[in-house]
Each structure stands twice: as C-alpha cells, then as structure tokens.
Amino acid sequence: MANMNRMVDPMAVTWSERYNKTFERVWAKLPNFLGSFIATAAVFILGSSIRGDWLLILVHFIKYLRNGQEDETNSTLSSEGQTLYGDFSLKDYKLEGLPYYILPAMTISYVTYLGVGGFLHWYYYVRQRDRPEEWKCQPTKWLSPELERHEILLGSLSLFFGSVLSGIISCFIMNGGRTFVYYDYADYGYVWAVLQWPAIFIWQDYLTYWGHRIFHTPFLYKHFHKLHHTYKQPTAFSVTAIHPVEFLFFQGILISPMFLVPTNWITMIVLLSYTYYHGIIDHSGINFKAYWWQPWQPNCIFHDNHHQYFHVNFGFNIKYWDTLHGTDRKKDRLYREDIFYGQGKSVDDATEGELAQDMAERESENPLAYDNNQHAYELKQSDLKTSKKNK
Ligand SMILES: [Zn+2]
Ligand SMILES: [Zn+2]
Known part of the structure; x- marks a missing residue:
C-alpha cells in the first residue's frame, strides 16, 4: 500500500515516512481511544509551546507561587555583572541571566515543532494518505517536497526569533520588569476579571485582522507576506513559516495587552494557548x-481558503x-x-x-x-x- 501511495503523492517529510512501519506497529498496539487522545494532546502541546511561550507560563507560575511579589534584589539566576559591550549591562535592562531563558526556550521549541509536527504529519499525511477525501481540505492537491522542506526551514527560522523574544520578555518579567501582569483576580475587581477575557481576545484578534489585511496590500504582500502564501496547501509546519519581520509584528500584537492593561496571568496564558492552538489547526489542511x-x-477551511x-x-x-x-x-x-x-x-x-x-x-x-x-x-x-x- 505504501508503495502505491508514494506514486500518487510525493510527500517531502521523508523522515516520518521512513519510520512509517515502526510507527504503525507501535500505533496498532495502542487502544483506539488512546490513539485519538495522543493525537489531540499532540496538537495542543504543539500549539502552546511552539513559540517558546511555555517559558512565559513557567515564569508566571513561579511568580504566582511567590505571591506575585516584585523581587528586584533576589534574582534566582546568576547575578554576575554580565557586561557585554563596555558600559552596556544586561542588568540595567532587567535582563540578567538572559541566556538561561533563551536557550531552553529554543530547545523546547525545536523539539516540539519537529516532534509533534512530525507526528501530525505521520498521523494524517502518511497514515491516511490513501484516503485524503476523508480528511484533507484539498484532497487532490499536495504540497511539493521542495515546499515541505522550505516551510520547515522557514518555520524553524521564525522559531529562532520567537524563542529569543519570549526569552527576553520572560527574563524581563522575572527580574521585576514593569508589565501590567497581575496574579490575583481580586486585585482589579471581578468585573474586570470577567471583562478582560473578551476585551483582550477581541483586541488581539481585531488588530491581527487589520495587520494581516495590511500585509495583503501590494507592496507589503510582495516583499513580506507572499512568502507565507507559497503554501497553497498549508500544513501544521506552515504556521510559523512566515517572514521574520511579519512574525515579530504579529507576536508584538499578541503580547501587547500585558503592557497596556491589567492582565491576569491566567487570562494571558489561556488566550495565547488558544491562539497558538488554532494557528496549528487552521493551517493543518485537515477538515477540523x-x-x-x-x-x-x-x-479550518476558512484559513485554508485564504x-x-x-x-x-x-x-x-x-x-x-x-x-x-x-x-x-x-x-x-x-x-x-x-x-x-x-x-x-x-x-x-x-x-x-x-x-x-x-x-x-x-x-x-x-x-x-x-x-x-x-x-x-x-x-x-x-x-x-x-x-x-x-x-
Ligand atoms: Zn495572508
Ligand atoms: Zn496562513
């Protein structure tokens, strides 16, 4: 069967294909419900960790355990001067220990992107390749092997920038940098505790709509956004495969609320995870x-249409x-x-x-x-x- 499919559909992620038989053997031993549970969990994990934001979650959790106290003097991480260039010191910017934040963010991002993205690829694009009409948004069209490689390389490049940005912000918050993030819903009253959910969600999504629409005007489209539109049949790997300038722009919109309005850390984490989860789903090319x-x-077909x-x-x-x-x-x-x-x-x-x-x-x-x-x-x-x- 695998040979026959190979002729129909030349897929590029050959590493997931190469081990198909082994995967298949392990998979067959799992009970059905477990299989679909793993598939769902995989998408979710990929969604919430893809841009290194799991680190933001961890940082907030630690601060939460400390009752959200501003802890400016007792940094848990190395407080050696960290002087880099002459008078420039990371400490002046509340960024001491920065590499300790960026490196793990990067490691986890890549392991998850390739591991979970690979899993999804195998689960649908390899395992159910002979019946695309049951699950694929565009069943007769497939991304070429070159474009598969292209999106994984470009997606990984964006992850690099994303991890650096997440690392910087996490480090800044951890060192007591000023944001409007708070930890107890009671602090700003229960009306705002409820209202902030739709308010922040709408703010992020409406700005993203306009940002995206503006990136579709001829100049910006040709110079930046066209890159993301190389993929006429997007896959889970396409989600971060965008121009770095654009990536930082959209990432900026998503984290802007915590520098503008009092944002409870749980609200922020849930909304960010929700957005990333749907980023994956909406690019997967699968009829979710x-x-x-x-x-x-x-x-899902809405963005697939896009x-x-x-x-x-x-x-x-x-x-x-x-x-x-x-x-x-x-x-x-x-x-x-x-x-x-x-x-x-x-x-x-x-x-x-x-x-x-x-x-x-x-x-x-x-x-x-x-x-x-x-x-x-x-x-x-x-x-x-x-x-x-x-x-
Ligand atoms: Zn677009
Ligand atoms: Zn897209």
Missing part, C-alpha cells in the same frame, strides 16, 4: 471544525471581522493572487478561461470541511447562466 462552544471561531484564494478571509479566531468589512469569501466572486483588496472579481465579468480555472479550484475543495458537510461555494453552470441573465 469549530466546536459548539466557540460560535465565533471559523472552521491560502487557496489569497486575498480574502483575512481573519483568524473571529469570523465576524471579514463579514463586517466585506472581505469574506462570496460565492459569486472569484479570487486569485493577482486580485488584491479582498473583493475578488465578479464571475459575471470573468472570461471563459478565468471561469474554467476558478471552477477547477472550487471542485478541488472537500465538502466535508464545511458545515453540514456541504460545499458552501459550489458553482454550477446553471448558476452562472442565471447570474448572467439577471444582469
């Missing part, structure tokens, strides 16, 4: 759907922004990499050739990835004729 308790959350059609569906965790600003995908429009600004082109104005190309794109989508397992953007010849007649 939102749960009943998250009516604001689009299905990769397939480029300048449309700019939102991430709240689907209403695109509806509100008219940049959501519409059935009677076609979208391509050279049609900017989220409005697409009316199918009535399209040439025969453009239409044929667009129809083929639409047909390559998996209906199972949509609500009620029904393709939401299917266009039939009859639809076209009526739409042209009405005009």
